[in-house]
Amino acid sequence: MLKVEGLTKRFQGVVALKDYRLTLHEGEILGVIGPNGAGKTTLINLLSGFLRPDEGSIRFQGQDLVRLPAHRIPALGIARTFQNIRLFPSLTALENVMVAMTVHHPPDLASALLGFGPGQRRAQALREQAMHLLEQLGIAHLADRPAGVLPYGDQRRVEIARALALKPSLLLLDEPTAGLHPEESEALVEQLRRLHREWGMAIVMVAHDMPVVMRFCPRLHVLSSGALLAEGTPEEIRNNPLVLEAFLGRPSHSGAA
């Protein structure tokens, strides 16, 4: 469903991503790991259309994403979350999810969703779908609370519910467990696993949290200084000397643990 070739992005003198390639199949889960500044968020920004590459191609279900205007990408079924959560803080959790649904619906419904204009019956159906998404993430009881006052972990869940409201076939998660306690991370990963089983969307998850990535992702890419350093199963990555060196910042044969 996704084929990326030769993807390169520079910021002034910095090469944030260079010559990156990826083939992702329907329903596949890929974890992307790497030290700080390795290019992980840049990759998510490129795949979601937030950034344009300097070189390379991104083909998603046969379409060339690089040539499409960024605002058309969510409607194709690519949804993302952000490392630093970006919700509308004064809208309720439910409203945050409903706003995302307007991507697939015409403006009259968008206004109905927000409480005015025609299309109120369809709006009611979508309200129920949004509620169902909050239920699946275990936060239905928070539907009417302003998103900005929710605990961090619940804001992450609202963000994931909002991404799912796009009915994505590709979900891009940027550090979904950042800032969560280990038990919270565990619970969120369990919910993601269930959602993946039910929905079957492909997922690219960028994360620092090794236990989470290793448990959730059957296949990993390791980025280092913008380059694809290694790929493989969690087991292969764990035993790869290049990866140890990139993470520890010294040769793995130095005897350092």
Ligand SMILES: Nc1ncnc2c1ncn2[C@@H]1O[C@H](COP(=O)(O)OP(=O)(O)OP(=O)(O)O)[C@@H](O)[C@H]1O
């Ligand atoms: N908008 C930007 N302007 C200038 N440089 C940038 C910009 N975005 C990223 N960079 C640089 O590109 C490189 C890759 O950054 P990126 O945020 O993709 O890394 P990362 O792997 O996500 O890091 P972290 O784990 O710290 O979030 C870094 O050197 C970063 O400073």
